[in-house]
Amino acid sequence: MAEKTILRALNGEVLPTPPIWMMRQAGRYLPEYRATRAKAGDFLSLCYNPELAAEVTLQPIRRYGFDAAILFADILLLPQALGADLWFVTGEGPRLSTVTSAADFAKLKTRDDIHETLNPIYETVGILNRELPSDVTLIGFAGAPWTVATYMIAGRGTPDQGPAHALKDSDRETFVKLIDLLTVSTIEYLSKQVEAGAEVVKLFDSWAGSLKGADFEDFCVEPIRQIVSELKARFPQLPVIAFPREAGDGYIGFHEKTGVDCVAIDNSVSPEWAARNVQIAGCVQGNLASKHMVTGGQALIDETRQVVEAFRNGPHIFNLGHGITPDADPENVALMIETIRGG
Template sequence: MVQVPEKLLLRALRGERTERPPIWLMRQAGRYLPEYHVTRDAAGGMLGLCNSPQHAMEVTLQPIRRFGLDGAILFADLPQLAAALGQTLEYVDGEGPTLSPPIRSSGDIGRYLSLSNLHEALAPIYETVRELAGALPDEVTLIGYAGAPWTVATYMVEGRGGGATDHAIIRQWALSDPDGFQPLIDMLTTAAIEFLDRQIHAGAEAVQLFESWAGILPEPFFRRWCVEPVAAIIKALKAKHPTVPVIAFPRAAGLLYESYVVEIVADCIGLDNTVPLGWASARIQGELGRCIQGNLDPQLLVAGGRALRSEVERILQAATGGPFVFNLGHGIPKTTPPEHVAALVAQVQAWRT
């Protein structure tokens, strides 16, 4: 029997220094691709796209066909988990996702939210994962994901997502009444464990936890709302799926990256574009023996040309001494020319360590 070699991305995530770094990109399926807009329109908009396995699979596969990336990340949206708990999810042009009614008190948690319908509501996502598992090229790793509890809570409490909010409402509640806020985080922790467990059973080979709003909490609350829940999720997943790699991405955590990395035993740490690669290489790859993922500034992908090539070269020189996955420090902007993505992938895949 011929033994099939393990996928490049999985090897890196499990701590191996690979012959070249695997590459995938956050938001690689999305608005910068013309074919995405065609599929989204056919699905009747964002909500239809997220809840249609046929269309969600198609947009997941689009960047794989175009660029030959090493990983395909499930196309879904972070607030779908909140909707599965009982809120109503809508997409408003120019505003992004909105959730109603917003959760503003401990009484609202019991009044509006429940875990009882979780898997029924998320069934289209599980079906998308199953279909992708059979449709992807053999060398491509299927990545599942969920928003980390604090980040999903920001959507649920504020009632909307995106960068147009200073998150004053959730911060006032979480900081002034932490014990009243705790049940929401507890519910989201349980939901994330079950959600990711089902994705893995459906065929996800690795998973990522997105902590998009890690940077808005002071240190003691960062530990309580970002570190402890994610650590609990990873511990539970590893008890069930010890060989499935977990990537944790605490965007904008700044100096708190250090405590996050030490306390959360993730296989790979996603780096935003502000994290010094010298520190990450020495501390995370060297001392802790773990994989790092990142961390090209997405605006350089928009710019392209010499600026892009030079920064990609710098990152490759700095990060390929240990297990490394090339990615962005955040998601692909919608103004990114697809030809710049093609040039990036070609440069990374031509690299040899």
């Protein structure tokens, strides 16, 4: 039987106190993270340095006693392993070489080539598997195909994912080939993480909200369904979390359609709505607004209690609605945890 609280919640158990972790819990709001990143040189060097990547993964566990640790890496390492150039511009975000034609697509590598680049990531998982406290669950992750494709097509983050929608409409064949390549590569990438010791995997579809109607079914739901189905064929006990951010009504039925064990909820919907419409089908994760980690005070306490209360009759993992931001105050994280566990 699963003993760790996160695994129990993922298994459908309703716990008196929800287990807790935070998206981007290893990040720039922590002085110890900034010090380790400086030691590594830059963000990507940190991702590819197994000792230091494991160290930053462990930092928030030591400081706060979270119930889960998430592997320190990035969703854009997979495109890099497929042959895209990747770099980060300080203060702006990621940049990649673009895929906007059949000729660009033809230059990408195959699913069998990715491990050469990604081996250090599996090594990080192995270190964490040995070093994490026995009650802490290790979560591996990847981006979902649509979200990763939006970065590969545009070469950067975009407010409306315009370039990806444009390719989908103008050269559907190339677009679909890219989604398919990402789907099969993600299965291999996550399988290696599981073999190295990840106990749960999470798929981040951060830009799911811009897919409407049939596009949502074809390019958010269907690739995630395929990934989950193949992972569960290989690892029948593996719990999977998906985060179709800002899916709105698309959250309804997401467990059943994709086969995931847990749906992570952003804060564009209320926890009461998510309890009524999504948690009825299985475990949910979320969804305190991350701004409270910046602003703190009574509003943080009140809203934390509201999230716990709304989800208390079903399986729930407490998390933010999106990643914690660099301007967050580490004291507010402690206050959130104390509010959940202490009273």
